[in-house]
Amino acid sequence: MILTERHKELIERIGVFHEHKGMQPLVGRIIGLLLIHEEGEVSFDEIVEHLGVSKSAVSNALTFLQAKGRCVYSTRPGDRKRYFALKMSDWREDFAEELENIAEIQKFIDEVLEVRTDRNPEFNCKMKDFSNFLGFFKKEIPVLFERFRRQQG
């Protein structure tokens, strides 16, 4: 597959987006390439060539993506190459996990409430309120997915 300027520019932007989420630059670019590539499956050396980076960098980035469960590879009979693809099928679990991660702050809020005195009841009250919302939010996550499923039919 030949990448146009538009493709390349979009890959860069997807890369930067993922950098902001804490991933290393190349990992984000690879996600972009795997999203954009027509077949959805891209060989190791195609990644090296399209992104213009070293084999070692690609090897490390792919190991990371596989460890995170965001990427898998398949092989083909009579072909030693590995063809890498995103696990798009897992978007529900991945997204739910992200939501639960941001709600993790509740654990800390609750621990803080345990060690706080009553000297600033208003502050404590707002924290308690936030904690209650986070508890509510976590319970609502599966409900949200269920409602989406029904709405889609």
Added chain:
Amino acid sequence: MILTERHKELIERIGVFHEHKGMQPLVGRIIGLLLIHEEGEVSFDEIVEHLGVSKSAVSNALTFLQAKGRCVYSTRPGDRKRYFALKMSDWREDFAEELENIAEIQKFIDEVLEVRTDRNPEFNCKMKDFSNFLGFFKKEIPVLFERFRRQQG
């Protein structure tokens, strides 16, 4: 206020949590300290002493937190010190913003769908499905807050 070992250890854990979100270490520690401190308002030099860091580092971290709108300071008559506090009142807006941020991936998914061919319809279909969910999710965010408000009465 004197910080116990438990306080200090909790501040560290809150710091690491925020580091994972992409903040620099000291910023996370300061958030922890402001959460734990009884009065909720902490002077500049108290931060320096409790966290054992330099004035310059604290100055930069506080500037960052204020720019992000997560922190404000107040002053007291006849006292030139600034007392810093978290904007706990803004947790709704902050949390909503975080949710919208993680849903931002939809923009990229849609752009990718525009440039993709039909050579892998199954992959495209899963992406479309994800995009639809993200659209649904964004609309549901305010609904979620409203339902929480009613439930709390």
Added chain:
DNA sequence: TACTTGGTTCTGTATTTGCAGAACCAAAAG
């Protein structure tokens, strides 16, 4: 057997990050 292919692991390095320390500045106090 030696050679190629496909990828991994090791070593070194340019760049970036995160902070310390000192110089600095503005406002208040003496």
Added chain:
DNA sequence: CTTTTGGTTCTGCAAATACAGAACCAAGTA
């Protein structure tokens, strides 16, 4: 005016990051 207080800005550096390049390895090929 000089000194002190409270905080900011500038300079420099130690450590971490992210990658290149080379050595390396296992499995297949000639």
